[in-house]
Amino acid sequence: MENPKKAIPYSSAFIKELLNTYGSPLYIYDKKNITENAQELYNAFSWHTKFKNYFAVKATPTAKLLSHLHSIGMNMDCSSYAELTLVEKLGFKGDALFFSSNNTPRKDMKKALELEAIINLDDISLLDFLIDTAKDKEFPKTLSFRFNPGPLKEGNVFIGKPEEAKYGLTYEQLFPAFQKAQTIGVQKFGLHTMVASNELNPYYFVENAKLLFSVAVEIQKKLNVNIDIINLGGGIGIPYMPGQEKVDYNIISQGTQKAYKEQLSPAGLNPAIYMENGRVITGPYGYLLSTVLHKKAIYKDYVGLDACMSQLMRPGMYGAYHEITVLEKEELPKDKTYDVVGGLCENNDKFAIDRALPTIEVGDIVIIHDVGAHGHAMGFNYNGKLRCAEVLIHEDMQHELIRRAETVEDYLRTSIF
Structure with missing residues (x-):
């Protein structure tokens, strides 16, 4: 896709008016283009009625922007107590929130439980930590685990090799984690990974989907656990440099749809598809x-x-x-x-x-x-x-x-x- 930059869509008189009004330096955001971009992503994945992008709050934690993103179909991906509190003030709770953190403080986990967010655990040890934290509350009926594929998947220059990343459970750890979650009453299960950031190759995300789909099928076969949510992560990049091309959402979507039909449908699985893009939406x-x-x-x-x-x-x-x-x-x-x-x-x-x-x-x-x-x-x-x-x-x-x-x-x- 053609890179539409690098020009600013405002006149010099308008820019000077902004600086005279609000001072210099100044951040400005273009609402029209953000809206059209978000709609473009949703249109690409319209083949799936349970597709949802959970905007990565860490990318742009500005209340009015988050409210606008919600009005055009975005849910929120949070990673800290402060982010959870921010979106709580905007009215978010329940499955409109995906809480994905690492080295999680107890205070943060309690807040996620209080808001009934979908909790995405970064380590197998955090299952016991969550059980202990939730002892005075109802344990979540939905739970997700973050998968670190290690040598099964290459990362990229921004995140590095998955084996050297601090995030997620190994392939071998996933099975006892899901099994234990099942025994303590979890009813809906999520599987998530994110091993690239600011990636411009759309086929990278298709391969990522194929990997997660294959793991979901294995979990079903070995544990009789149906994966209800597959979160493909975020990481879709933007063309910062002249000559780079914008990522084509349709390539990602079409490849994901094909893999969904070939891998998940024959196994009787029909999970929701989530993503957690932030940068590509507003960047x-x-x-x-x-x-x-x-x-x-x-x-x-x-x-x-x-x-x-x-x-x-x-x-x-x-x-x-x-x-x-x-x-x-x-x-x-x-x-x-x-x-x-x-x-x-x-x-x-x-x-x-x-x-x-x-x-x-x-x-x-x-x-x-x-x-x-x-x-x-x-x-x-x-x-x-x-x-x-x-x-x-x-x-x-x-x-x-x-x-x-x-x-x-x-x-x-x-x-x-």
Whole structure:
């Protein structure tokens, strides 16, 4: 599929209006494109009446965005007490929640039980932990286990080899885990895996589905346990770099459907199909707007922004690429090479290294693309840096503040003087 970027769908006058209204730097999200993208995923999987995407809250934990995603068919995938509490305030509970965590604190597990979420256990030992935690509550009737396929499935560059990942049960552990869950009264069973992140090869996800389907059939044959939910995980990537193509949901869906008919249907299994995509839903439709504060010419040419790594950690943390455009200079030749940096006291506080861009001047506005997931969510306060506001752009070009900028008072609030 053609990559529709890299352009921002707003006029320069509109961008300047936003910055004048809410300040710089600023995160903005395009509601129309997020909606159409979510509908595209659901349309692709319309062959299955029990398909559902559980949006990965960790990607963009902003209340108004989560509410909107729910209104267009998304449930929520949570991994912590705070995330569970956030979505509880939005009215989520029961099977609208999938709780998938690791090294789980008891407080988190209690909250998941209280909200009657579908609990996805990351380790065989957590079954006894859950039994002990639930002793004063009704034990869940639905339970899922996360499968780490080890050598049966390759991971990708972002997650690494499954054998070296901390997540999930081994193939051998799955069988006693499901057997024990059956003996203590679990009535509905889920099977989940996720061994790739930001993967652009659609056939990777088809192979992942085939693997889970085969394991589900084996569990049925060996234990007489029917798997009611198969969660294919998330990890569908987005084309951060120019020339990369958007993942075709239809390829994933058609391959999954074919495997479903060939592997599950003959065994009499008809599980719901879940996914937990976050990045691919909102990622391409978020932008970080920032203003050039300074230019510096020493051994290299530097452009210093009012945003820094505390607004967007991905490039400094692991060298992730984000496209950068300069407002009102989109058509100019990229005849200069800059490091685009922030003001943090860390040398990896860089949004781009040796990036070809038009000649930039102090006061220019730069737009950093594809930050709608794992952007604002990964912010931090080192150096006393404060996280910026988030704004949702509606279809009619009205804009809505959905998270205010942090203040110094927020930064000091937890300190005891």
